Amino acid sequence: ATIQTPSVNYVNPGVYTVTLIVSNGTSTDTEIKTGFITVYALPDANFAGVAPLSGCPPFNVMFNDSSIQGDGNISQWQWDFGDASPYSVSQNTSHTYSLIGNYTVSLQVTDEHGCKDDTTFQSYVNVANPPVIQFAADNTTFCSVPSSVNFTNNTTGTETITYLWSFGDGSDTTDANPTHTYTSPGTYDVSLTATDQYGCQSTLDSINCINITPVVALFHFNPDSVCPGQTVYFYNDADTTCSWLFGDGGSSSLSDPTHIYYASGNFTITFIAAPGTICQDTITDTITIRQLPVAAFSASTHYVCNNSMSVTFTDTSANSVSWNWSINGGTPSNSTSQNPTVTYPNEGTFQTSLLIIDSYGCTSLPYTDLIPITVDFPTANINWNGLPNHCIPYDVAFTGSGTWTTYDNVSNTGWYWTFGDGGTSTSQDTNFTYNTPGNYTITLTITTDSGCTATVTDSIKVGSHQNPGILYTYAGGCANDDSILFFSNSTDTLLIDYWDWTFFSHFDTDSLFTVATSSLEDPIVDFHGNDSITIQYIIGYLECKDT
Missing domain, CATH: 2.60.40.10 (Immunoglobulins)
Incomplete structure (x- = not known):
């Protein structure tokens, strides 16, 4: 480099000597630093998953670090499992995948000098759904053995799938679409297990899938002879579903129904076992419904x-x-x-x-x-007519009457009178003469043609003439001065039972008007004012009266 402050990228590991030569145009100077820069070799990140690397959720995979260190010992590991789960910092680790998918796995290692290396395996782990099992049988209900069933396998899944069937009678097979023959009656559960190439496995159990029941229609009822309106109890002895026809228009689908017959006669009972199935069986019987008794x-x-x-x-x-x-x-x-x-x-x-x-x-x-x-109780009535003064000889006209039902009658011989003195009569209307004074009970009894009787009584008094007489003492005097005592001077005093005194005034008038009365035998009377008095005195014995 020819610049004052260079930056250098070392691409290979090693120990490097750095030389700096500076010049001012006329002279130079050199400094050499031997082994001044050391570049360490990088670690080599690598790993391996423990097979299998394909499976069904939840799917657990073990990962082993196989990285090679560079110039320093590896001190840190960082695993990325590709499913957005937290990193793992263990050297060797495991991870459980909960969702289906193809997952990329990465490992980054760091040594003691801080040197890093990473490696990534694309679609390294495959997590797939287990097989979805469906199957069907061409027939599930049989009435006899041997019975063969053809099973159709409709299972879906990924790539290669193996099968294991269990037929519930101790037999199994690995055929995909088997045919199985049952040799004994019964109800059988059928199970199918499917396993894909990743080892993902599903099982479907069909409970009571195959039913082999020999059906024989059989029933009983009680009582076997009943009256109209009485309940009859029917019992299913076939141990299957059933339907009943009772012969009078009534029906039932209950296993053990009751039924009431309202008419007499013989009725045919029809019993159908396993109705609507290929095993249906029918039997009939007759029940007798008796005639109702007739009351009379x-x-x-x-x-x-x-x-x-x-x-x-x-x-x-x-x-x-x-x-x-x-x-x-x-x-x-x-x-x-x-x-x-x-x-x-x-x-x-x-x-x-x-x-x-x-x-x-x-x-x-x-x-x-x-x-x-x-x-209807008959009644009798007595009516009689006689003189007002009941004095012997006393002649009375008696008339009999009564009421009775229209279902009956009283004939001429149905009348009987007793008059209280020993006299009798059998006429409805009769005359009778009392010759002896007395208090008499009259009885009339009527007897209807059917023998019913009614009796009524009445009473009558018959007396004899007595001799009325009046006795009083009055020496004369003024009005209001003295009371006057009047005596009954009548005979026979032992028989007389009725006294009636009336005192009439003649004062200033030609007509009489009453100034005093008494029902005593011997009354005392006060007179007020000047007057001339007329006395009327009536005595009686048993309604026979004299004046």
């Missing part, structure tokens, strides 16, 4: 005329073993007897119904008697 009864009478009269209901049903009576208005109102006896405390029209159970347990519909029980 008779009544000893449909007309009740008093509350002690009973009605007996007689069951006329066939094959009945249990009875349930509903007796409207009756006592009792319900009964489980076969032939109950009932009374009716109240009038009205009442229905009776019967429900029976036969020896097979079938329950009838309720039967109601077309003719209701009519409860």
Whole structure:
């Protein structure tokens, strides 16, 4: 160099002597520095990955440093794995790749003098997806053995793939698209494992892939003979899917259904095992639905005329073993007897119904008697007409009347009178004469043509004439001075039971008006003012009166 301050690039290692010659144009001077510059040899970076260098994520690779040192010992290493992960500074290292791709790996080494060297291997590590397994069988359901299945392998992946099939019966194969024959009934899981050239491996397990089940339609039901409206229980004994036809339009796809028949008759039950499959099998059976029993009864009478009269209901049903009576208005109102006896405390029209159970347990519909029980109590009435004054001999006209149901009647012989003195009559309308004083009870009993009776009573008083008499003492005087005591001077005093005094005034008038009254036997009367008094005195015995 001929410049004052040169810069020199040494390209080869070695020890170098530097000479400087300076001149001012007339004279020169030289300085030599022997071994002044030392240039060290660079290290040689190199490495090797431990095979395999291709695989599936997560893929771990071991890297070994094989660098050669220059003039100094290598003291630093820096690894770049090509996936943007942090550098490694270990001499020998490993790295796990999580994503697929082709990765470039670099190593830089530095020795004790600071001399550096690096090396890079392009696409050194290959990380690929494992195979994606898909397969299919041409048939998965069989009804008998031996059964052969053709398997189609639809697996996708990179380059070369090897296969391992497991058929679930202890057999396996490495064929890509195998055919396998099953020799025993059962349900089998099929497994396929695929491995690519990088050792990436996938497995697909198809659970219950192959089903070989010999199907035999078989079922039972109970009870085998039932009544309309009763539940029947059906049981699938084929151990498969199934469908049912009950013969009355009803159906089910349940394994163990129930069904109710509402009509009597014989019905064909159709049972289909594994319906809609190649293994479908069908069987039929017949169930008998019995006729409902028919309730019927008779009544000893449909007309009740008093509350002690009973009605007996007689069951006329066939094959009945249990009875349930509903007796409207009756006592009792319900009964489980076969032939109950009932009374009716109240009038009205009442229905009776019967429900029976036969020896097979079938329950009838309720039967109601077309003719209701009519409860109508007859009544009797007494009407009589006689003189106002009940004095012997006392002649009375009696008239009998009453009410009864239109189902009944009272004929001419249905009337019976007693008059309280031993006298009787059997006419509806009759005259009777009382010749002896007394208080008499009249009784009329009517008897209808059906034997029902009604009784009514009345009373009558019949007396005899007595002799009325009046006794009083008055010496004269002024009004308001004294009270006057009036005495009954009548006979027979032991029989008289009625006294009626009336005192009439004649003052300043030609007509009478009452100034005092009394119902005592011996009254005391005060008179006020000047007057002339007329006394009326009535006595009576048992409604027979004298004045």
